Amino acid sequence: MATEVDVQPDTHEEIMGATYRALCKHGYAHLTMQDIADEFDKSRSLLHYHYDTKEELLLAFVDNIVGYIGDRLAESETEEPLERLEEYVDRFVIEPGEEDRETFALALLELRVQAVHNEAFRERLATHYETNVQTVADIVADGIEAGVFREVDPDATGEAIYTALVGARMYQVTLGAERASRRMRDRLAEFVVDDLLTDGREPADYAGNGPEN
Amino acid sequence: MATEVDVQPDTHEEIMGATYRALCKHGYAHLTMQDIADEFDKSRSLLHYHYDTKEELLLAFVDNIVGYIGDRLAESETEEPLERLEEYVDRFVIEPGEEDRETFALALLELRVQAVHNEAFRERLATHYETNVQTVADIVADGIEAGVFREVDPDATGEAIYTALVGARMYQVTLGAERASRRMRDRLAEFVVDDLLTDGREPADYAGNGPEN
Amino acid sequence: MATEVDVQPDTHEEIMGATYRALCKHGYAHLTMQDIADEFDKSRSLLHYHYDTKEELLLAFVDNIVGYIGDRLAESETEEPLERLEEYVDRFVIEPGEEDRETFALALLELRVQAVHNEAFRERLATHYETNVQTVADIVADGIEAGVFREVDPDATGEAIYTALVGARMYQVTLGAERASRRMRDRLAEFVVDDLLTDGREPADYAGNGPEN
Amino acid sequence: MATEVDVQPDTHEEIMGATYRALCKHGYAHLTMQDIADEFDKSRSLLHYHYDTKEELLLAFVDNIVGYIGDRLAESETEEPLERLEEYVDRFVIEPGEEDRETFALALLELRVQAVHNEAFRERLATHYETNVQTVADIVADGIEAGVFREVDPDATGEAIYTALVGARMYQVTLGAERASRRMRDRLAEFVVDDLLTDGREPADYAGNGPEN
DNA sequence: CATGAATGAGTTTTCATTCAT
DNA sequence: TATGAATGAAAACTCATTCAT
Numbered sequence: 001m002a003t004e005v006d007v008q009p010d011t012h013e014e015i016m017g018a019t020y021r022a023l024c025k026h027g028y029a030h031l032t033m034q035d036i037a038d039e040f041d042k043s044r045s046l047l048h049y050h051y052d053t054k055e056e057l058l059l060a061f062v063d064n065i066v067g068y069i070g071d072r073l074a075e076s077e078t079e080e081p082l083e084r085l086e087e088y089v090d091r092f093v094i095e096p097g098e099e100d101r102e103t104f105a106l107a108l109l110e111l112r113v114q115a116v117h118n119e120a121f122r123e124r125l126a127t128h129y130e131t132n133v134q135t136v137a138d139i140v141a142d143g144i145e146a147g148v149f150r151e152v153d154p155d156a157t158g159e160a161i162y163t164a165l166v167g168a169r170m171y172q173v174t175l176g177a178e179r180a181s182r183r184m185r186d187r188l189a190e191f192v193v194d195d196l197l198t199d200g201r202e203p204a205d206y207a208g209n210g211p212e213n
Numbered sequence: 214m215a216t217e218v219d220v221q222p223d224t225h226e227e228i229m230g231a232t233y234r235a236l237c238k239h240g241y242a243h244l245t246m247q248d249i250a251d252e253f254d255k256s257r258s259l260l261h262y263h264y265d266t267k268e269e270l271l272l273a274f275v276d277n278i279v280g281y282i283g284d285r286l287a288e289s290e291t292e293e294p295l296e297r298l299e300e301y302v303d304r305f306v307i308e309p310g311e312e313d314r315e316t317f318a319l320a321l322l323e324l325r326v327q328a329v330h331n332e333a334f335r336e337r338l339a340t341h342y343e344t345n346v347q348t349v350a351d352i353v354a355d356g357i358e359a360g361v362f363r364e365v366d367p368d369a370t371g372e373a374i375y376t377a378l379v380g381a382r383m384y385q386v387t388l389g390a391e392r393a394s395r396r397m398r399d400r401l402a403e404f405v406v407d408d409l410l411t412d413g414r415e416p417a418d419y420a421g422n423g424p425e426n
Numbered sequence: 427m428a429t430e431v432d433v434q435p436d437t438h439e440e441i442m443g444a445t446y447r448a449l450c451k452h453g454y455a456h457l458t459m460q461d462i463a464d465e466f467d468k469s470r471s472l473l474h475y476h477y478d479t480k481e482e483l484l485l486a487f488v489d490n491i492v493g494y495i496g497d498r499l500a501e502s503e504t505e506e507p508l509e510r511l512e513e514y515v516d517r518f519v520i521e522p523g524e525e526d527r528e529t530f531a532l533a534l535l536e537l538r539v540q541a542v543h544n545e546a547f548r549e550r551l552a553t554h555y556e557t558n559v560q561t562v563a564d565i566v567a568d569g570i571e572a573g574v575f576r577e578v579d580p581d582a583t584g585e586a587i588y589t590a591l592v593g594a595r596m597y598q599v600t601l602g603a604e605r606a607s608r609r610m611r612d613r614l615a616e617f618v619v620d621d622l623l624t625d626g627r628e629p630a631d632y633a634g635n636g637p638e639n
Numbered sequence: 640m641a642t643e644v645d646v647q648p649d650t651h652e653e654i655m656g657a658t659y660r661a662l663c664k665h666g667y668a669h670l671t672m673q674d675i676a677d678e679f680d681k682s683r684s685l686l687h688y689h690y691d692t693k694e695e696l697l698l699a700f701v702d703n704i705v706g707y708i709g710d711r712l713a714e715s716e717t718e719e720p721l722e723r724l725e726e727y728v729d730r731f732v733i734e735p736g737e738e739d740r741e742t743f744a745l746a747l748l749e750l751r752v753q754a755v756h757n758e759a760f761r762e763r764l765a766t767h768y769e770t771n772v773q774t775v776a777d778i779v780a781d782g783i784e785a786g787v788f789r790e791v792d793p794d795a796t797g798e799a800i801y802t803a804l805v806g807a808r809m810y811q812v813t814l815g816a817e818r819a820s821r822r823m824r825d826r827l828a829e830f831v832v833d834d835l836l837t838d839g840r841e842p843a844d845y846a847g848n849g850p851e852n
Numbered sequence: 853c854a855t856g857a858a859t860g861a862g863t864t865t866t867c868a869t870t871c872a873t
Numbered sequence: 874t875a876t877g878a879a880t881g882a883a884a885a886c887t888c889a890t891t892c893a894t
Contacts, residue, residue: 156399
């Protein structure tokens with residue numbers, strides 16, 4: 001009966017947090033309502049009071065996590081295309097010791113794989129993917145318009161940058177390929193960013209920290 | 214009692230095939246022994262006769278799938294670094310309609326995500342990852358040595374090429390991003406291969422079909 | 427704490443109405459407090475405020491429904507035994523389209539079956555049964571005394587008439603035996619009423635509508 | 640997966656027996672799979688091995704009980720219409736102390752009430768009802784043809800006899816109306832059988848015992 | 853009075869695994 | 874090998890009831 005919108009913000013957030021922790025701890029395949037309840041300070045029944053089924057709860061969780069990232073995507077400290085591109089790419093880097101960010105990336109990855117078998121998940125995550133691609137594409141398009149970047153296909157380039165980053169990060173979080181995300185950042189700088197620059201302008205030195213895409 | 218080595222080759226292969234089909238159909242998270250038995254022409258009990266536990270069966274399956282790909286990785290029709298690189302990259306492209314290859318890529322992806330929570334999976338898939346990275350790195354190194362490619366870090370470049378391809382393919386198979394793998398191939402040609410070439414030598418026109426990495 | 431006598435008449439009636447609708451819609455076996463609350467314009471908690479337990483609420487409902495019928499049983503427009511008997515029998519007939527009356531008969535039937543497993547229900551419904559049997563028995567006794575009916579056992583005859591009617595009605599409401607109650611009315615006229623009449627007096631033509639026994 | 644036909648006769652019968660005992664003990668409304676398992680010498684899981692759902696098990700039970708009665712309906716020791724009618728009616732009588740037969744009648748009654756809310760039950764029980772009505776109607780028709788009974792509507796008369804008996808028996812088993820079924824037998828003899836007989840032939844003295852309808 | 857939140861016991865169902873044959 | 878039967882633990886989900894407000 002109760003749907004996510006009826007849930008009190010606090011309780012809703014608490015459940016989302018518990019779900020997040022349980023998902024990271026047990027993995028999607030072995031995640032049970034009990035696991036979530038164990039991370040929650042209320043009873044298991046209450047989860048069913050707020051969400052009729054496990055599926056519904058997890059769907060709310062996908063909405064939550066996708067929304068969380070989306071909110072941070074737009075944030076930027078500069079208008080400069082090159083800087084914005086570097087900032088975007090940099091946010092994907094997960095350094096050793098940043099376990100929370102690695103965990104977050106993993107949760108998202110687990111959901112993405114489930115999306116294959118879950119239409120509702122797929123719909124939401126496809127939007128998330130498109131938003132990311134578009135974000136990079138917009139930066140590239142802006143750069144071209146500003147004469148900073150050479151003329152490339154902004155959409156195709158944006159997609160390549162985004163999926164390459166996700167691919168590297170996947171190896172880092174699933175197989176423990178240490179610093180793979182940072183190495184991809186460097187490779188993008190070497191092969192893509194450098195190539196995009198029409199003149200000899202030097203890429204800035206940077207170190208960022210932002211949303212986990 | 215019985216361990217995988219005791220399994221008759223034929224039965225073993227049949228079970229591996231059934232596991233593959235069941236995994237693709239139901240997804241790792243919802244995969245049951247019954248699902249596997251349903252794709253097998255024998256009973257569920259027989260699965261337990263051959264493999265003591267579900268975990269053991271799935272582990273044998275990871276070995277099987279990783280071995281299958283490994284066997285094909287070495288195959289190549291040429292010695293030429295540029296051609297070998299193009300051939301490698303090209304093997305990742307999954308065109309619309311190649312459902313079997315998409316399905317295979319998905320199965321591998323599901324296992325990769327499980328690897329986070331399963332040490333034995335992780336070990337085997339990490340080797341698979343390293344083999345792939347090394348394969349590309351070797352091609353790049355050969356190219357540098359042959360003077361065809363400019364001097365780059367072969368390992369870092371190999372890893373970037375491989376993970377970028379996997380990242381693009383992931384979006385194609387999970388979220389239905391049509392032709393994402395082909396677009397990544399083209400972006401790699403545009404940004405990486407082109408950049409690697411020291412002279413104005415033209416990349417060959419190619420269309421390959423190979424192992425699913 | 428709160429017992430049925432504390433309940434405000436209006437609220438009590440509203441709850442009884444909601445219980446009735448919920449019972450008819452879901453059946454006793456699947457009836458939940460939530461089902462009743464759904465037919466009520468107030469919350470589920472309020473039901474527990476008025477009735478400590480579900481059992482108590484349903485017991486009040488049995489009282490309510492039995493009392494409702496009892497109130498109507500005495501009503502009659504005539505003193506004439508034959509007419510009163512015909513009127514009584516006629517009130518059991520449920521014609522096609524009289525869904526409300528069919529529904530009511532079903533609710534009563536559901537409660538009667540539960541009575542086997544519930545002493546309190548049984549007590550109340552047994553009284554209801556006895557009242558009905560007595561009502562017919564009185565009519566028959568009056569008829570005998572008035573010389574309109576031949577000498578039969580009033581109690582046994584009253585019980586037979588009543589239970590036969592209920593039996594026929596049961597098939598109509600449970601298995602959809604259309605017009606079974608009317609056919610029973612006609613059979614009672616043919617075999618019983620006609621037989622009771624000492625002389626050749628014709629049974630009146632009638633069509634009634636009254637309480638659901 | 641498994642359907643009733645696959646179940647080994649013995650196990651099937653054991654489960655049906657356990658279901659019967661549990662149903663009588665707890666009533667349909669409160670019947671749980673655990674209750675059935677408690678009457679079964681095997682585990683609760685086994686019930687689900689044989690019947691996917693509780694609903695399916697109960698449906699098999701309806702089939703079983705209806706089939707059981709049906710098998711006995713045809714049995715008769717005579718060809719004589721009057722005797723067959725008396726025998727049929729007599730089989731409905733449940734004497735004090737015949738608790739098994741009372742229990743059986745109750746089980747059937749419980750299922751009949753559930754039929755309202757369960758299409759599959761309704762279908763099977765409607766057939767059972769029609770078979771019974773037809774059985775009596777055939778006896779009456781035979782009697783008319785043989786000149787033993789006067790000309791009445793065999794179907795309507797058959798239905799009235801059957802539903803009257805069931806109605807009386809319902810009061811006996813639900814409200815403890817002792818000997819109500821026997822009294823109905825006597826009333827049917829007095830009002831119906833006697834009336835049917837064209838000449839002064841005396842109804843035989845009888846006392847039967849047969850299937851519970 | 854009235855409600856939404858919360859709970860715990862219980863209910864159906866699932867599923868890996870074992871066992872007798 | 875091969876299977877159907879059987880089991881126990883755990884899973885999702887239900888629901889009457891209680892409680893704070």
